[in-house]
Amino acid sequence: MQWKQVLSTIKPYKPGRSTEEVKQAYHLTNVVKLASNENPYGCASTVAEFLSSASMPFEIYPDGHGTTLRAKLAEKHCVEEASILFGNGSDEIISIISRALLDEKVHTIMPTPSFPQYAHNAKIEGADITEISLKDEHHDLNDFIEAINERTAIIWVCNPNNPTGSLIPKSELESFLERVPEDILVVLDEAYFEYVTDPDHVDSVALLDRFPNILVLRTFSKAYGLASFRMGYAVGSPEIITELNKVRNPFNNNTLAVAVATKALEDDAFIDMCRELNEKQRKRYRSFASERGIHMYDSETNFVLMEVPGDADEATEYLLRHGYIVRSGNALGTPGYIRITIGTDEQNSGLLHAFTLLLQEKVESNE
Known part of the structure; x- marks a missing residue:
């Protein structure tokens, strides 16, 4: 082979x-x-009750658009429906992003230690990788900026970071985004967003109007308690989502996962x-x-x-x-x-x- x-x-x-x-x-x-x-x-008791009585046509392909879930998430985050991308967990979205933007001619920046799928996918695509070590337990965003070159395509930011759990203060994050060139995609992986209690934290979706080059990742696997259904999503500008959808496989989320995630959104x-x-x-x-x-x-x-x-x-x-x-x-x-x-x-x-x-x-x- x-x-x-x-x-x-x-x-x-x-x-x-x-x-x-x-x-x-x-x-x-x-x-x-x-x-x-x-x-x-x-998971929420309402989700468990839904699962016990749900009836679905197993012979029919899933709704590849995730219509109902898309509408609810768009309403929740106050964004256009075209601003949402679904993935088979956040892992698949990371693969989609990497496949769409990375190859042996480009460069990507990420923290270390952090979620290993950033580096894993970048290596498979042959990209040049710069890993920035944490400083005082946090992302060293100044070093991120210094590492940018003319070939940089993606910057990965894990916030809060896995495996340390550390959070980037709002002011530091916004200052960093202001310094990143507009043609570089900044992926803000926020898988643990729902667990954050620090008042000095920003909902990054609210930053999309100011920084259209960011893409925010969220998941139903953590706080929503739906890890086995593999349901993740990204929120970004419609222009970015359109390009990523060209790489996404059709029907990448199954019918039951979409239905369960839709139900879970009802129980804040x-x-x-x-x-x-x-x-x-x-x-x-x-x-x-x-x-x-x-x-x-x-x-x-x-x-x-x-x-x-x-x-x-x-x-x-x-x-x-x-x-x-x-x-x-x-x-x-x-x-x-x-x-x-x-x-x-x-x-x-x-x-x-x-x-x-x-x-x-x-x-x-x-x-």
């Missing part, structure tokens, strides 16, 4: 271990997955509840880390990146043996840390108890 040469340098995505796999491996009856930033409260109270519960538990993690002198990134998401004693893989394995699946920082570009999805009060109690045992064991082994 005549594969692209770059594929020899890329490894396939390796998913985390499933709860059933961990149960069997460690002979456990109860395992809590806190590794993929899913919503521990599930559920999102408000999840945000409040998440913030309460996020403060709990912050206090836990502070009291024990453990560094934890300042998060505005539904996960925390917390320092561990010793190797991150070893800490992850220790927590697995206690029934908690977390993500090792060794796989995220943050060695010495683990990423923990913020669960329910009960789930977090168990995780923090296991973490305390880990700390105690490390202290005893060093004595």
Whole structure:
């Protein structure tokens, strides 16, 4: 086979271990997955009720335009319907953007550590990549500007950032956008937008009139609790969306996913509840880390990146043996840390108890 040469340098995505796999491996009856930033409260009850009674013509292709969902999102964000692009999760939209704009002749800029799909797709398209390391836990936007050259096509901004959870202040973001040339697409990936509680935060969709070269990514996989349906969307100028639609596969979102996302938009109270519960538990993690002198990134998401004693893989394995699946920082570009999805009060109690045992064991082994 005549594969692209770059594929020899890329490894396939390796998913985390499933709860059933961990149960069997460690002979456990109860395992809590806190590794993929899913919503521990599930989805809205109205969505669950809808799913129990929904009847759909399985033999008919999906509405490739997502007509009803498109209209509701346009109303929610006060934009034209032509300003919305749907994807099979935000991952597919990142692939669409990369395929539309990147090749071996162009250049792209992104933060590191951050969501790995930016670099993954850029490498496949053969683009020249500049990765800008975080500075003081945040995007170094000044270095982003300095890295721009005449071949730069896309700048990726993850806000809040994954895996650190850090947020770019409104003033810094707007100042940055003012300095980016208008012919460069700035992708603002806001998968965790619904979890942000910092008052110094901007809804980037409201910036579209001032900065028509931005594209805002959102998803139903996180706060809406619909990760299994793979439903993401982008909001941007109709001109940008039109070009991206030329790359998008027809019928890329299935009928059930579109219907469920449409229903989920009706329940703002559920999102408000999840945000409040998440913030309460996020403060709990912050206090836990502070009291024990453990560094934890300042998060505005539904996960925390917390320092561990010793190797991150070893800490992850220790927590697995206690029934908690977390993500090792060794796989995220943050060695010495683990990423923990913020669960329910009960789930977090168990995780923090296991973490305390880990700390105690490390202290005893060093004595």
